[in-house]
Amino acid sequence: MAKSDEDRLLDHSYDGIQEYDNPLPRWWLWIFYATIVFVPIYYLVPGDIGAGKGMIARYEAEVAAYKASAPPPAAWDAAAFAARAKDPALLASGKTVFETNCAACHRADGGGLIGPNLTDDAWIHGGQPAQIHVTVTQGVLAKGMPSWERLLKPEQVDAVIAYVLSLHGTNPKDGKAPEGTADTTAVAAPAAPAPGA
Ligand code: HEC
Missing domain, CATH: 1.10.760.10 (Cytochrome c-like domain)
Structure with missing residues:
Protein backbone atom coordinates (compact mmCIF):
# COMPACT_ATOMS: atom_id res chain seq x y z
CA MET A 1 0.00 0.00 0.00
CA ALA A 2 1.59 3.22 -1.12
CA LYS A 3 2.37 5.66 1.57
CA SER A 4 0.48 8.32 -0.31
CA ASP A 5 -2.79 6.40 0.10
CA GLU A 6 -2.62 6.45 3.87
CA ASP A 7 -4.75 8.85 5.76
CA ARG A 8 -6.51 9.84 2.59
CA LEU A 9 -9.88 11.28 3.53
CA LEU A 10 -12.81 9.96 1.56
CA ASP A 11 -14.75 12.77 0.11
CA HIS A 12 -18.03 12.15 1.82
CA SER A 13 -19.26 13.42 5.11
CA TYR A 14 -22.12 11.93 7.09
CA ASP A 15 -23.50 14.32 9.63
CA GLY A 16 -20.10 15.95 9.70
CA ILE A 17 -18.27 12.62 10.21
CA GLN A 18 -15.52 11.94 7.70
CA GLU A 19 -13.46 8.77 7.32
CA TYR A 20 -10.15 7.52 6.01
CA ASP A 21 -9.87 4.61 3.57
CA ASN A 22 -6.91 2.96 5.32
CA PRO A 23 -6.30 -0.80 4.84
CA LEU A 24 -6.98 -3.08 7.77
CA PRO A 25 -3.91 -3.80 9.88
CA ARG A 26 -1.94 -6.95 8.95
CA TRP A 27 -2.33 -8.58 12.35
CA TRP A 28 -6.09 -8.10 12.19
CA LEU A 29 -6.30 -9.66 8.75
CA TRP A 30 -4.21 -12.67 9.81
CA ILE A 31 -6.49 -13.35 12.73
CA PHE A 32 -9.45 -13.02 10.42
CA TYR A 33 -8.03 -15.53 7.92
CA ALA A 34 -7.06 -17.85 10.76
CA THR A 35 -10.66 -17.97 11.97
CA ILE A 36 -11.80 -18.93 8.48
CA VAL A 37 -9.29 -21.79 8.39
CA PHE A 38 -10.27 -22.80 11.93
CA VAL A 39 -14.01 -23.09 11.34
CA PRO A 40 -14.06 -26.33 9.30
CA ILE A 41 -11.58 -27.94 11.68
CA TYR A 42 -13.64 -26.87 14.67
CA TYR A 43 -16.77 -28.10 13.01
CA LEU A 44 -15.42 -31.58 12.31
CA VAL A 45 -13.37 -32.25 15.42
CA PRO A 46 -15.47 -33.78 18.23
CA GLY A 47 -16.63 -30.96 20.38
CA ASP A 48 -19.82 -29.57 21.73
CA ILE A 49 -21.00 -28.02 18.45
CA GLY A 50 -20.84 -28.98 14.83
CA ALA A 51 -20.60 -32.47 13.43
CA GLY A 52 -18.62 -33.93 16.31
CA LYS A 53 -20.36 -35.75 19.13
CA GLY A 54 -22.02 -33.31 21.48
CA MET A 55 -22.02 -33.50 25.24
CA ILE A 56 -25.24 -35.49 25.38
CA ALA A 57 -24.09 -38.03 22.81
CA ARG A 58 -20.80 -38.48 24.66
CA TYR A 59 -22.63 -38.87 27.96
CA GLU A 60 -24.95 -41.46 26.49
CA ALA A 61 -22.01 -43.35 25.01
CA GLU A 62 -20.34 -43.41 28.43
CA VAL A 63 -23.51 -44.66 30.10
CA ALA A 64 -23.91 -47.38 27.48
CA ALA A 65 -20.28 -48.42 27.92
CA TYR A 66 -20.72 -48.53 31.68
CA LYS A 67 -23.88 -50.60 31.45
CA ALA A 68 -22.16 -53.01 29.09
CA SER A 69 -19.25 -53.37 31.49
CA ALA A 70 -21.43 -53.80 34.59
CA PRO A 71 -24.36 -56.11 33.89
CA PRO A 72 -27.23 -55.87 36.39
CA PRO A 73 -26.86 -58.09 39.45
CA ALA A 74 -28.39 -61.54 39.23
CA ALA A 75 -31.88 -61.98 40.64
CA TRP A 76 -32.11 -62.64 44.35
CA ASP A 77 -31.53 -66.31 45.06
C1 HEC B 1 -40.48 -45.12 58.35
C2 HEC B 1 -41.09 -46.28 58.91
C3 HEC B 1 -40.56 -47.64 58.51
C4 HEC B 1 -39.28 -48.10 58.58
C5 HEC B 1 -38.03 -47.35 59.06
C6 HEC B 1 -39.31 -49.47 58.15
N1 HEC B 1 -40.57 -49.82 57.82
FE1 HEC B 1 -41.19 -51.65 57.17
N2 HEC B 1 -43.05 -50.92 56.94
C7 HEC B 1 -43.49 -49.66 57.28
C8 HEC B 1 -44.89 -49.54 56.96
C9 HEC B 1 -45.74 -48.31 57.19
C10 HEC B 1 -45.28 -50.78 56.40
C11 HEC B 1 -46.67 -51.16 55.89
C12 HEC B 1 -46.76 -50.98 54.41
C13 HEC B 1 -48.15 -51.21 53.91
O1 HEC B 1 -49.12 -50.98 54.65
O2 HEC B 1 -48.28 -51.60 52.74
C14 HEC B 1 -44.11 -51.62 56.41
C15 HEC B 1 -44.09 -52.92 55.96
C16 HEC B 1 -43.02 -53.78 56.08
C17 HEC B 1 -43.05 -55.16 55.70
C18 HEC B 1 -44.20 -55.90 55.08
C19 HEC B 1 -45.10 -56.41 56.16
C20 HEC B 1 -46.28 -57.15 55.61
O3 HEC B 1 -47.23 -57.37 56.37
O4 HEC B 1 -46.27 -57.54 54.42
C21 HEC B 1 -41.82 -55.69 55.99
C22 HEC B 1 -41.35 -57.11 55.79
C23 HEC B 1 -41.03 -54.61 56.53
N3 HEC B 1 -41.78 -53.46 56.55
C24 HEC B 1 -39.72 -54.74 56.93
C25 HEC B 1 -38.92 -53.66 57.29
C26 HEC B 1 -37.51 -53.77 57.51
C27 HEC B 1 -36.70 -55.05 57.44
C28 HEC B 1 -37.08 -52.50 57.83
C29 HEC B 1 -35.67 -52.06 58.12
C30 HEC B 1 -34.65 -52.37 57.14
C31 HEC B 1 -38.23 -51.63 57.80
N4 HEC B 1 -39.32 -52.37 57.47
C32 HEC B 1 -38.20 -50.28 58.10
C33 HEC B 1 -42.73 -48.67 57.83
C34 HEC B 1 -41.37 -48.73 58.03
Whole structure:
Protein backbone atom coordinates (compact mmCIF):
# COMPACT_ATOMS: atom_id res chain seq x y z
CA MET A 1 0.00 0.00 0.00
CA ALA A 2 1.59 3.22 -1.12
CA LYS A 3 2.37 5.66 1.57
CA SER A 4 0.48 8.32 -0.31
CA ASP A 5 -2.79 6.40 0.10
CA GLU A 6 -2.62 6.45 3.87
CA ASP A 7 -4.75 8.85 5.76
CA ARG A 8 -6.51 9.84 2.59
CA LEU A 9 -9.88 11.28 3.53
CA LEU A 10 -12.81 9.96 1.56
CA ASP A 11 -14.75 12.77 0.11
CA HIS A 12 -18.03 12.15 1.82
CA SER A 13 -19.26 13.42 5.11
CA TYR A 14 -22.12 11.93 7.09
CA ASP A 15 -23.50 14.32 9.63
CA GLY A 16 -20.10 15.95 9.70
CA ILE A 17 -18.27 12.62 10.21
CA GLN A 18 -15.52 11.94 7.70
CA GLU A 19 -13.46 8.77 7.32
CA TYR A 20 -10.15 7.52 6.01
CA ASP A 21 -9.87 4.61 3.57
CA ASN A 22 -6.91 2.96 5.32
CA PRO A 23 -6.30 -0.80 4.84
CA LEU A 24 -6.98 -3.08 7.77
CA PRO A 25 -3.91 -3.80 9.88
CA ARG A 26 -1.94 -6.95 8.95
CA TRP A 27 -2.33 -8.58 12.35
CA TRP A 28 -6.09 -8.10 12.19
CA LEU A 29 -6.30 -9.66 8.75
CA TRP A 30 -4.21 -12.67 9.81
CA ILE A 31 -6.49 -13.35 12.73
CA PHE A 32 -9.45 -13.02 10.42
CA TYR A 33 -8.03 -15.53 7.92
CA ALA A 34 -7.06 -17.85 10.76
CA THR A 35 -10.66 -17.97 11.97
CA ILE A 36 -11.80 -18.93 8.48
CA VAL A 37 -9.29 -21.79 8.39
CA PHE A 38 -10.27 -22.80 11.93
CA VAL A 39 -14.01 -23.09 11.34
CA PRO A 40 -14.06 -26.33 9.30
CA ILE A 41 -11.58 -27.94 11.68
CA TYR A 42 -13.64 -26.87 14.67
CA TYR A 43 -16.77 -28.10 13.01
CA LEU A 44 -15.42 -31.58 12.31
CA VAL A 45 -13.37 -32.25 15.42
CA PRO A 46 -15.47 -33.78 18.23
CA GLY A 47 -16.63 -30.96 20.38
CA ASP A 48 -19.82 -29.57 21.73
CA ILE A 49 -21.00 -28.02 18.45
CA GLY A 50 -20.84 -28.98 14.83
CA ALA A 51 -20.60 -32.47 13.43
CA GLY A 52 -18.62 -33.93 16.31
CA LYS A 53 -20.36 -35.75 19.13
CA GLY A 54 -22.02 -33.31 21.48
CA MET A 55 -22.02 -33.50 25.24
CA ILE A 56 -25.24 -35.49 25.38
CA ALA A 57 -24.09 -38.03 22.81
CA ARG A 58 -20.80 -38.48 24.66
CA TYR A 59 -22.63 -38.87 27.96
CA GLU A 60 -24.95 -41.46 26.49
CA ALA A 61 -22.01 -43.35 25.01
CA GLU A 62 -20.34 -43.41 28.43
CA VAL A 63 -23.51 -44.66 30.10
CA ALA A 64 -23.91 -47.38 27.48
CA ALA A 65 -20.28 -48.42 27.92
CA TYR A 66 -20.72 -48.53 31.68
CA LYS A 67 -23.88 -50.60 31.45
CA ALA A 68 -22.16 -53.01 29.09
CA SER A 69 -19.25 -53.37 31.49
CA ALA A 70 -21.43 -53.80 34.59
CA PRO A 71 -24.36 -56.11 33.89
CA PRO A 72 -27.23 -55.87 36.39
CA PRO A 73 -26.86 -58.09 39.45
CA ALA A 74 -28.39 -61.54 39.23
CA ALA A 75 -31.88 -61.98 40.64
CA TRP A 76 -32.11 -62.64 44.35
CA ASP A 77 -31.53 -66.31 45.06
CA ALA A 78 -34.19 -67.42 47.54
CA ALA A 79 -32.79 -70.94 47.76
CA ALA A 80 -29.32 -69.73 48.64
CA PHE A 81 -30.90 -67.49 51.23
CA ALA A 82 -32.96 -70.30 52.75
CA ALA A 83 -29.82 -72.36 53.16
CA ARG A 84 -28.28 -69.78 55.45
CA ALA A 85 -31.33 -68.10 57.02
CA LYS A 86 -30.61 -69.80 60.36
CA ASP A 87 -26.94 -68.93 60.43
CA PRO A 88 -26.37 -67.34 63.87
CA ALA A 89 -23.82 -64.88 62.49
CA LEU A 90 -26.30 -63.74 59.83
CA LEU A 91 -29.07 -63.43 62.43
CA ALA A 92 -26.81 -61.45 64.75
CA SER A 93 -25.96 -58.94 62.06
CA GLY A 94 -29.63 -58.88 61.02
CA LYS A 95 -30.59 -57.96 64.56
CA THR A 96 -28.19 -55.01 64.45
CA VAL A 97 -29.52 -53.89 61.07
CA PHE A 98 -33.09 -54.22 62.32
CA GLU A 99 -32.50 -52.30 65.53
CA THR A 100 -30.68 -49.55 63.67
CA ASN A 101 -33.01 -49.13 60.70
CA CYS A 102 -36.35 -50.80 61.28
CA ALA A 103 -37.12 -50.67 64.99
CA ALA A 104 -38.29 -47.04 64.81
CA CYS A 105 -41.32 -48.17 62.80
CA HIS A 106 -41.64 -51.87 63.55
CA ARG A 107 -40.52 -51.78 67.21
CA ALA A 108 -37.34 -53.46 68.39
CA ASP A 109 -39.22 -56.72 69.01
CA GLY A 110 -41.06 -56.49 65.67
CA GLY A 111 -44.40 -56.00 67.41
CA GLY A 112 -45.29 -53.10 65.12
CA LEU A 113 -45.72 -49.36 65.61
CA ILE A 114 -46.05 -47.27 62.47
CA GLY A 115 -45.31 -50.38 60.45
CA PRO A 116 -47.18 -53.64 60.87
CA ASN A 117 -46.46 -56.42 63.31
CA LEU A 118 -43.79 -58.63 61.75
CA THR A 119 -44.11 -61.46 64.24
CA ASP A 120 -47.60 -62.73 63.41
CA ASP A 121 -48.90 -64.93 60.61
CA ALA A 122 -50.46 -62.04 58.72
CA TRP A 123 -48.67 -60.36 55.85
CA ILE A 124 -49.85 -57.49 53.69
CA HIS A 125 -47.25 -58.13 51.03
CA GLY A 126 -46.60 -61.80 51.55
CA GLY A 127 -44.38 -63.63 53.99
CA GLN A 128 -42.30 -65.71 51.61
CA PRO A 129 -38.65 -64.74 51.93
CA ALA A 130 -38.68 -63.65 48.28
CA GLN A 131 -41.77 -61.48 48.91
CA ILE A 132 -40.21 -59.94 52.00
CA HIS A 133 -37.12 -59.31 49.93
CA VAL A 134 -39.22 -57.34 47.46
CA THR A 135 -40.96 -55.38 50.24
CA VAL A 136 -37.68 -54.50 51.92
CA THR A 137 -35.71 -53.61 48.82
CA GLN A 138 -38.49 -51.76 46.97
CA GLY A 139 -40.37 -50.46 50.01
CA VAL A 140 -44.04 -49.50 49.97
CA LEU A 141 -43.44 -45.82 49.52
CA ALA A 142 -47.11 -44.81 49.45
CA LYS A 143 -47.64 -46.42 52.86
CA GLY A 144 -44.48 -45.15 54.52
CA MET A 145 -42.25 -48.20 54.19
CA PRO A 146 -38.93 -46.95 52.79
CA SER A 147 -37.00 -48.68 50.03
CA TRP A 148 -33.80 -50.11 51.48
CA GLU A 149 -32.17 -51.13 48.23
CA ARG A 150 -29.75 -48.23 48.20
CA LEU A 151 -29.39 -47.86 51.94
CA LEU A 152 -28.42 -51.39 52.88
CA LYS A 153 -25.91 -53.70 51.27
CA PRO A 154 -27.35 -56.92 49.77
CA GLU A 155 -25.71 -58.80 52.64
CA GLN A 156 -27.46 -56.58 55.19
CA VAL A 157 -30.79 -57.05 53.42
CA ASP A 158 -30.36 -60.83 53.62
CA ALA A 159 -29.42 -60.56 57.27
CA VAL A 160 -32.42 -58.43 58.19
CA ILE A 161 -34.81 -60.72 56.30
CA ALA A 162 -33.41 -63.71 58.18
CA TYR A 163 -33.89 -61.77 61.39
CA VAL A 164 -37.47 -60.80 60.51
CA LEU A 165 -38.26 -64.45 59.78
CA SER A 166 -36.76 -65.42 63.11
CA LEU A 167 -39.16 -63.04 64.87
CA HIS A 168 -42.14 -65.04 63.66
CA GLY A 169 -44.27 -66.39 66.45
CA THR A 170 -42.40 -64.54 69.18
CA ASN A 171 -45.72 -62.85 69.99
CA PRO A 172 -44.33 -59.78 71.78
CA LYS A 173 -46.45 -58.01 74.39
CA ASP A 174 -48.81 -55.31 73.03
CA GLY A 175 -48.01 -56.14 69.43
CA LYS A 176 -50.16 -54.57 66.72
CA ALA A 177 -53.17 -56.54 65.53
CA PRO A 178 -52.52 -58.71 62.48
CA GLU A 179 -52.84 -56.92 59.15
CA GLY A 180 -53.21 -58.56 55.79
CA THR A 181 -53.72 -62.25 55.10
CA ALA A 182 -52.30 -65.17 56.98
CA ASP A 183 -49.38 -66.89 55.32
CA THR A 184 -48.23 -69.64 57.59
CA THR A 185 -46.15 -71.52 55.07
CA ALA A 186 -44.17 -68.39 54.58
CA VAL A 187 -42.42 -68.42 57.84
CA ALA A 188 -42.04 -72.14 58.18
CA ALA A 189 -38.52 -72.42 59.44
CA PRO A 190 -35.99 -73.04 56.71
CA ALA A 191 -34.48 -76.49 56.97
CA ALA A 192 -32.03 -76.61 59.84
CA PRO A 193 -28.48 -77.11 58.65
CA ALA A 194 -27.35 -80.68 58.87
CA PRO A 195 -25.19 -81.37 61.92
CA GLY A 196 -21.65 -80.34 61.26
CA ALA A 197 -22.63 -78.38 58.17
C1 HEC B 1 -40.48 -45.12 58.35
C2 HEC B 1 -41.09 -46.28 58.91
C3 HEC B 1 -40.56 -47.64 58.51
C4 HEC B 1 -39.28 -48.10 58.58
C5 HEC B 1 -38.03 -47.35 59.06
C6 HEC B 1 -39.31 -49.47 58.15
N1 HEC B 1 -40.57 -49.82 57.82
FE1 HEC B 1 -41.19 -51.65 57.17
N2 HEC B 1 -43.05 -50.92 56.94
C7 HEC B 1 -43.49 -49.66 57.28
C8 HEC B 1 -44.89 -49.54 56.96
C9 HEC B 1 -45.74 -48.31 57.19
C10 HEC B 1 -45.28 -50.78 56.40
C11 HEC B 1 -46.67 -51.16 55.89
C12 HEC B 1 -46.76 -50.98 54.41
C13 HEC B 1 -48.15 -51.21 53.91
O1 HEC B 1 -49.12 -50.98 54.65
O2 HEC B 1 -48.28 -51.60 52.74
C14 HEC B 1 -44.11 -51.62 56.41
C15 HEC B 1 -44.09 -52.92 55.96
C16 HEC B 1 -43.02 -53.78 56.08
C17 HEC B 1 -43.05 -55.16 55.70
C18 HEC B 1 -44.20 -55.90 55.08
C19 HEC B 1 -45.10 -56.41 56.16
C20 HEC B 1 -46.28 -57.15 55.61
O3 HEC B 1 -47.23 -57.37 56.37
O4 HEC B 1 -46.27 -57.54 54.42
C21 HEC B 1 -41.82 -55.69 55.99
C22 HEC B 1 -41.35 -57.11 55.79
C23 HEC B 1 -41.03 -54.61 56.53
N3 HEC B 1 -41.78 -53.46 56.55
C24 HEC B 1 -39.72 -54.74 56.93
C25 HEC B 1 -38.92 -53.66 57.29
C26 HEC B 1 -37.51 -53.77 57.51
C27 HEC B 1 -36.70 -55.05 57.44
C28 HEC B 1 -37.08 -52.50 57.83
C29 HEC B 1 -35.67 -52.06 58.12
C30 HEC B 1 -34.65 -52.37 57.14
C31 HEC B 1 -38.23 -51.63 57.80
N4 HEC B 1 -39.32 -52.37 57.47
C32 HEC B 1 -38.20 -50.28 58.10
C33 HEC B 1 -42.73 -48.67 57.83
C34 HEC B 1 -41.37 -48.73 58.03
